Amino acid sequence: MLVLRRAPGMGWMLPLAPGELRAVFAAMQEATGLAGCTVELDLVGDEEIARLNAAHLGCTGPTNILSFPAHDGGPHDGAHASSPDRSHGGPHDGPDEDAPCHLGWLVLSLDTWRRECQLYGQEPVEHALRLLAHGLGHLAGYDHGPEMDEFTDAALEAALETALAVLTAQA
Incomplete structure (x- = not known):
């Protein structure tokens, strides 16, 4: 399950609507054996991610x-992660208290994602999904290297197939 939050003032910049993103992320989790686990995702700007970094x-x-993997303690206290200061509020939903596991917290800078798409000619949907797949790999315990690359590729492939199906159904 994907719990989404976005910082105040951050419009929805991703090329997938929140429901579509949840469906695509669920496909990533299914493909990598992490189905049913909760992941929190904060969509922020460069200022906030630089502060956390x-x-x-x-x-x-x-x-x-x-x-920030839940098992590392990261910047969170307690069984369910929350950002170091939730004072930024913003549109969100809460963690699922009944979820069998909580993997942790991802923070995606929409400013950096957009800039990378422009600078490097990245296709926006694929680049966003690759970043999320990579982040999910870290939450699953992988560090950079061949195993992380395999995990990311498997998650990305499942996500792209689902995204294509979702976007085709809308057309």
């Missing part, structure tokens, strides 16, 4: 996606 990883500046 500095506070939790000691890195300067924005990045495209950050992953």
Whole structure:
């Protein structure tokens, strides 16, 4: 299950509607054996992701996606993750208290995602889904390397198939 939140003032910039994104993410989880697990996803701008990057990883500046696995403790307290300060509020839904597992928290910078699409000629849907698949791999315990690449590719393939089906059904 994907729990979505977006920072105040951040319009919906992704090329998939929230329901479509949840369906695509569910396909990723099914393809990688993580079906039924809760993942929280915050959609933020560069300022917020740069703050988190500095506070939790000691890195300067924005990045495209950050992953905070629940088992690492990350920036969260308690069984269900929440951002270090939820004062930013914003449209969201809460974690599923009945979910069999909670994998953790992803933070995606919509500013960086959009900039990377333009700078590197990335197709927007595919690039967003690749970032989410990569982040999911970190939540599942993978570090960079061949196993992470295989995981990301499997999740991305399932996501793209589902996205194509969803978008084709709307046409």
